[in-house]
Amino acid sequence: MNMKIIAFDVRFDELVHFDKIKKSLGLEVVSTEDPITKENIHLTEGAYGISILAYAQIDKEIIDMLRKNGVEHISTRTVGVNHIDVAYAEQKGMLVTNSSYKPDGVAEFTLMMMLLSLRKYKAAMFRGNVNDYSLIGLDGKEIKGSTVGVMGTGSIGAAVIRLLSGFGCKILAYSPTGKVKPELEPYAEFVDLDTILKKSDIITLHIPLTKGTKYIINKEALDKMKQGVTLVNCSRGELMEIDAMIEGIETKKIGALALDVFEDEAGIYHQDRRTDIIANRNMAYLRQFPNVVMTQHMAFFTDNSIESMVKCSLESFVKASNAG
Ligand code: COI
Numbered sequence: 001m002n003m004k005i006i007a008f009d010v011r012f013d014e015l016v017h018f019d020k021i022k023k024s025l026g027l028e029v030v031s032t033e034d035p036i037t038k039e040n041i042h043l044t045e046g047a048y049g050i051s052i053l054a055y056a057q058i059d060k061e062i063i064d065m066l067r068k069n070g071v072e073h074i075s076t077r078t079v080g081v082n083h084i085d086v087a088y089a090e091q092k093g094m095l096v097t098n099s100s101y102k103p104d105g106v107a108e109f110t111l112m113m114m115l116l117s118l119r120k121y122k123a124a125m126f127r128g129n130v131n132d133y134s135l136i137g138l139d140g141k142e143i144k145g146s147t148v149g150v151m152g153t154g155s156i157g158a159a160v161i162r163l164l165s166g167f168g169c170k171i172l173a174y175s176p177t178g179k180v181k182p183e184l185e186p187y188a189e190f191v192d193l194d195t196i197l198k199k200s201d202i203i204t205l206h207i208p209l210t211k212g213t214k215y216i217i218n219k220e221a222l223d224k225m226k227q228g229v230t231l232v233n234c235s236r237g238e239l240m241e242i243d244a245m246i247e248g249i250e251t252k253k254i255g256a257l258a259l260d261v262f263e264d265e266a267g268i269y270h271q272d273r274r275t276d277i278i279a280n281r282n283m284a285y286l287r288q289f290p291n292v293v294m295t296q297h298m299a300f301f302t303d304n305s306i307e308s309m310v311k312c313s314l315e316s317f318v319k320a321s322n323a324g
Pocket of ligand 1: 054080297
């Protein structure tokens with residue numbers, strides 16, 4: 001197939017999949033580990049499409065430059081598309097596609113975040129590292145008998161609900177679109193935003209980041225929640241207003257916070273920044289609390305998902321050319 005693709009932000013673990021899949025599809029793919037920038041955008045001259053990850057902002061300026069270079073198709077190897085000005089790209093006649101991967105990796109990671117928050121695993125692990133095997137202060141809570149609120153009922157939220165259904169808890173579900181999924185009704189009660197905030201002991205976020213959902217978990221939302229609530233976010237950092245989360249931890253309104261994502265994580269997460277000065281005070285401050293667990297946006301990071309992300313992205317170019 002005579003179609004040139006430039007793949008940006010290609011990680012070491014993706015290379016083997018790029019090699020295999022591009023061969024099987026007969027695509028010409030030039031890959032670089034660098035994110036797309038104004039400085040390297042010349043690489044896209046004459047290319048049909050680009051394949052990207054989540055950390056470069058594909059804004060109006062980049063879209064105009066891509067269009068000028070003849071690029072017709074932006075394919076992100078992520079599920080989320082919040083890093084792309086999709087409306088503008090489409091207005092410029094470009095096709096924007098995202099990837100899909102099975103939700104199980106993120107759903108299982110979410111359950112792990114819930115369990116290790118409830119069982120105070122961070123504090124227990126730190127103690128073990130210095131041969132402190134005491135129990136005081138490590139008394140935890142069980143999922144069984146609690147009320148878990150799942151915000152977002154797309155494929156990941158639905159997979160979380162199914163996993164939770166084995167734990168003997170009450171499950172509340174909230175969908176920002178207001179749509180009830182009949183297949184989830186045996187496991188979860190669909191409720192409105194106020195109810196899920198007020199009634200849940202544990203709240204987990206699986207909604208996409210849009211203008212309407214940005215900072216959905218803010219001070220006002222937190223005020224409605226139960227004292228000692230456990231919050232888990234494996235979706236996007238910007239769903240939470242971080243100052244409100246800090247206050248929630250300081251005042252003990254939040255019992256535990258588990259974050260796989262963080263506002264302004266781009267340039268930090270997925271990088272080795274050990275010897276650098278990192279200018280993100282909130283990230284450093286929150287990380288030191290014993291009841292805050294933070295991971296580097298890795299809920300998706302399983303062998304199955306990595307392969308699917310690359311496959312979906314490269315296949316989307318072939319599908320588009322067959323369709324058009
Ligand atoms: C997504 O697929 O939306 C993710 O969060 C994965 C990550 C590589 C940005």
